[in-house]
Amino acid sequence: MRPIRPGDRGPAVTEIRTVLTGLELLPPAIGDEFDVATERAVRAFQQSRGLSVDGRVGAETWRALDAARWRLGARTLYHAVPEPFTGEDVRSLQERLLEMGYDVGHADAIYGVRTARAVAQFQREVGLKPDGSCGPHTMGALRRLGRKVVGGRPQWLRESDAIRQSGPTLVGRTVVIDPGHGGTDPGVVVPDGPLRWCEADLVHDLASRLEGRLAAAGVRVQLTRGPTPATCLPDTDRAQLANSLGADVFISLHTDGHANPEADGVATYHYGTDNGVTSATGERLAGLVQREIVARTGLRDCRTHAKAWDLLRLTRMPAVRVEVGYLTSPRDRNRLVDPRFRDKVVEAIVAAVQRMFFPIERDVPTGSIDVSELRKVVAAGAVMD
């Protein structure tokens, strides 16, 4: 769908304005024009949801706006199959349950099995029938408990526990590598004399190098696409694939682009929203990937950022998206087209994945892991401990 943008008019714009007014981002007024105030409200909304802030309503922003209509308590929620409930009310419920220490995974605004199970557990503990649905009685119980019970970001603790319990070895882990774009979508394309540098091709090359290195360290690796897929897989399908494989770690690879050739550097994204809801292990993986790449390649540090993109929101394991340099920056591009440089990037990511499975108190300094050692350990049949 073509994004709805400033200057547009019509019923879709009225619809958008109504939702934004309901969220108190736009003063109540009749109108069907996407005016300056609407654009400002859309930007504020996108920022609050961790979406890309462009002031336009594309598919992802539209879905978020549609879901934002629902206030907790306005409808009875349950685990519906095959079309689960999604919306702001589900997210509020999940955040409330997380605060109280129930395991719903990410607050992803989808009423899935895990949310239903957490609701049932809550119901059992407060003496209600544990049917896993959230109707007036359960809402009443939640309201009575208010915000008295706070477990201190339990979703952080649970994810780190799962990682810790699985031990420090890489052998037998599953890593899903997601080369961005592909098929009809080449990503960032930069002509260079008779040549043409294309993000989709470069990140696929990075992904296959990474696949080789991780496989040599005993990791089960799966790529989300081949070098020349017929179509471009949507982010929701990429996340689905990682979930269905039960991946331990998900890494999406991209290069960035900007009209200004001066823009350069590496940035890493993990799941999170401005309400402070975040994936702790995703944040940690992003920090490790970012620091290792900066230390080993010298790319400019454009830092880590929390985003609620579908790809990061729907994946159930620590997930990051790395923008490895700007293809539009002559400086970054000269390095990216050099296979030896790409190997350094790959080594940095392998080191970050390895550190992800060290207990925090046994973590090592950035840049200190000799990636070739990992292979020897596997060859010797030893399990790192």
Ligand SMILES: [Zn+2]
């Ligand atoms: Zn990209």
